[in-house]
Amino acid sequence: xxxxxxxxxxxxxxxxxxxxxxxxxxxxxxxxxxxxxxxxxxxxxxxxxxxxxxxxxxxxxxxxxxxxxxxxxxxxxxxxxxxxxxxxxxxxxxxxxxxxxxxxxxxxxxxxxxxxxxxxxxxxxxxxxxxxxxxxxxxxxxxxxxxxxxxxxxxxxxxxxxxxxxxxxxxxxxxxxxxxxxxxxxxxxxxxxxxxxxxxxxxxxxxxxxxxxxxxxxxxxxxxxxxxxxx
Amino acid sequence: xxxxxxxxxxxxxxxxxxxxxxxxxxxxxxxxxxxxxxxxxxxxxxxxxxxxxxxxxxxxxxxxxxxxxxxxxxxxxxxxxxxxxxxxxxxxxxxxxxxxxxxxxxxxxxxxxxxxxxxxxxxxxxxxxxxxxxxxxxxxxxxxxxxxxxxxxxxxxxxxxxxxxxxxxxxxxxxxxxxxxxxxxxxxxxxxxxxxxxxxxxxxxxxxxxxxxxxxxxxxxxxxxxxxxxxxxxxxx
Numbered sequence: 001x002x003x004x005x006x007x008x009x010x011x012x013x014x015x016x017x018x019x020x021x022x023x024x025x026x027x028x029x030x031x032x033x034x035x036x037x038x039x040x041x042x043x044x045x046x047x048x049x050x051x052x053x054x055x056x057x058x059x060x061x062x063x064x065x066x067x068x069x070x071x072x073x074x075x076x077x078x079x080x081x082x083x084x085x086x087x088x089x090x091x092x093x094x095x096x097x098x099x100x101x102x103x104x105x106x107x108x109x110x111x112x113x114x115x116x117x118x119x120x121x122x123x124x125x126x127x128x129x130x131x132x133x134x135x136x137x138x139x140x141x142x143x144x145x146x147x148x149x150x151x152x153x154x155x156x157x158x159x160x161x162x163x164x165x166x167x168x169x170x171x172x173x174x175x176x177x178x179x180x181x182x183x184x185x186x187x188x189x190x191x192x193x194x195x196x197x198x199x200x201x202x203x204x205x206x207x208x209x210x211x212x213x214x215x216x217x218x219x220x221x222x223x224x225x226x227x228x229x230x231x
Numbered sequence: 232x233x234x235x236x237x238x239x240x241x242x243x244x245x246x247x248x249x250x251x252x253x254x255x256x257x258x259x260x261x262x263x264x265x266x267x268x269x270x271x272x273x274x275x276x277x278x279x280x281x282x283x284x285x286x287x288x289x290x291x292x293x294x295x296x297x298x299x300x301x302x303x304x305x306x307x308x309x310x311x312x313x314x315x316x317x318x319x320x321x322x323x324x325x326x327x328x329x330x331x332x333x334x335x336x337x338x339x340x341x342x343x344x345x346x347x348x349x350x351x352x353x354x355x356x357x358x359x360x361x362x363x364x365x366x367x368x369x370x371x372x373x374x375x376x377x378x379x380x381x382x383x384x385x386x387x388x389x390x391x392x393x394x395x396x397x398x399x400x401x402x403x404x405x406x407x408x409x410x411x412x413x414x415x416x417x418x419x420x421x422x423x424x425x426x427x428x429x430x431x432x433x434x435x436x437x438x439x440x441x442x443x444x445x446x447x448x449x450x451x452x453x454x455x456x457x458x459x460x461x462x463x464x465x466x467x468x
Contacts, residue, residue, distance in 0.1 A: 090320045
């Protein structure tokens with residue numbers, strides 16, 4: 001199959017789509033970005049992801065690949081030119097997969113609920129997120145070994161999984177008027193966030209925070225009365 | 232237990248220190264048991280009492296404080312699907328994942344679907360009552376329908392042999408019928424899910440797999456007690 005027949009279905013605001021784009025950029029893969037219209041789903045999306053009907057979907061030749069972390073691993077396994085996204089060492093790969101799963105299963109779901117929550121529930125969520133950041137700070141210290149990224153000199157799997165969530169983290173901080181990523185508590189992560197956002201593979205696909213805030217207001221207004229969004 | 236896997240001297244060295252922290256009933260721990268047993272790998276088992284967790288477990292898994300934890304030469308591995316991939320990468324015999332990247336992506340997708348959607352939707356059927364339960368049944372059966380279609384033309388999700396997705400869905404082959412019996416609902420019937428029912432039979436009776444099932448009567452007792460706790464919280468509908 002032609003390695004250069006690559007399409008990505010996505011939306012600019014989605015952190016999950018961003019993961020796929022960063023990975024393709026790291027591997028210098030040319031791809032066609034097909035932007036979905038907010039509020040409607042294209043035929044191609046419904047056909048290629050009938051189970052979830054969600055972005056991102058990577059379409060390589062005629063094969064659709066769904067779920068952001070599955071896509072990132074697929075990209076790493078198909079385009080084997082350096083740099084690698086996952087470590088060559090089996091144990092390190094397991095650690096990377098663990099933290100990526102933690103971010104998606106625990107940390108991000110708590111973080112995204114902060115804006116809509118109130119009172120005691122809100123405080124509990126903030127505490128959970130801050131606790132999670134402390135764990136991630138410790139992990140960063142351990143795995144970066146003094147370098148800029150969780151992956152060392154280069155962006156790796158954890159960097160992609162976590163860094164893609166920074167945009168929405170900043171939205172939550174601004175709109176929710178709450179400090180989550182704190183220089184005093186997690187100095188390593190604060191520095192890492194700057195390095196991540198400045199990286200060549202990330203810069204062009206990291207959405208502007210103000211634009212995200214506008215988008216989030218638009219979404220909240222649209223969803224008034226509807227059940228809360230699923231992850 | 233019998234295994235046709237050939238163990239080399241190198242593998243004996245790698246196996247040197249392998250410990251699995253589990254409970255008798257944990258469906259996630261069972262995945263790791265199966266993976267290790269299918270590959271003919273020797274390991275020590277430590278049974279945990281989750282109401283009184285060992286300090287070792289808390290040390291190895293401070294984030295979740297849960298089983299399973301696989302410790303290989305002093306290094307802890309957490310989260311059952313992550314552990315399964317580690318086992319598959321470290322011990323190459325009886326592979327659990329295919330070689331082709333797009334097939335591997337499919338396997339990872341379906342394993343995740345099982346844990347993110349199928350399992351919670353079936354749990355909802357188990358803990359809810361009345362109208363809520365009826366709605367939960369619809370969602371659960373929709374999810375099961377997606378899974379059923381994956382078995383078209385295949386004996387196992389992995390094809391002719393058991394793979395990662397089969398191990399990920401393994402709990403369907405014993406726990407589902409326990410849930411059904413305890414809450415009196417049949418989710419998987421022959422008319423709607425003939426392939427799943429056949430897979431359940433094949434998987435449950437497969438060599439190695441069948442040697443590890445937790446005792447059914449103990450599971451019934453455990454889930455009956457849990458069911459009472461959940462349903463007594465609900466107002467009658």
